[in-house]
Amino acid sequence: MVELVAKTPCAGLLPVSVGDLRLEECEMLPMSVIMPYAGKAEAVGTALQKAHGLALPSVNKAEIDGETSVLWFGQGQFLLRGAAPDAGLSDLAAVTEQSDAWAVVRLSGAKAVDVLARLVPVDMRLSAFPEKSTVRTDLMHMMASITRLGHDSFQIMVFRSMAQTLVHDLKGAMEAVGARG
Known part of the structure; x- marks a missing residue:
């Protein structure tokens, strides 16, 4: 019988360092896309604040508290990362588990x-x-979500199937920048 082994998307590919540049895989955390039903965005924001201490962010913004974050993820879409969504959210929004x-x-x-x-x-x-x-x-050539975490730190998300391409492209760019000194 075949024995399945769970692997992270970037298993065996990371970490990579070039000079002071570092690329590392983030911890696998729960992720859910939340899409408020018509007229329910304010109620979703209130529910998120109550359950997770984070509000719905405005366009191109993120709410971050430690390992838990809510990212603007597109028109009418938000990504909760780092916590399982409160069960009450399903009355206010379409909630889709996206962790894998x-x-x-x-x-x-x-x-x-x-x-x-x-x-x-x-x-x-x-x-x-x-x-x-x-x-x-x-x-x-990949759709990505890029979040600025700090002055010199970015979180980058792509579809799991693109993990190897992401690492390849970022490593090549890191080497090119590192070569320039």
Whole structure:
């Protein structure tokens, strides 16, 4: 009989370091997409605040408290990461469990913005993004969610099936930036 072994999306691929740049896989945490029903966004925000201590973020923003976060995830969509959603949310919103669907990595280092600048569209200026900002964008040829966690730290999420490509593209950009000194 075949014995299945659970693996993280980036198993065997990370961590990677180039100079002070570091790319590492984030801990696998519960993730759920929350899509408030028509007219229920305010009630969803109140329920999230009560249950998880985090409000619904505005467009391109994130609410973060330790390992738990709520990210703006698109028009009328939010991603709760780090906690299972309160059961009462299902009366106010469509809630879809997504924990196994995403590869989540953290890129950090003084030139992390320079690495991402090589991979995102020209009109993106991640250097101007304040902390706790998030954006859905193309990263090379993959749809990604990029959240600025700190001055030199970004969380990057892509579909799990793209984990190897993500690591390959980020490692190549890290090496190119590192070669420039």
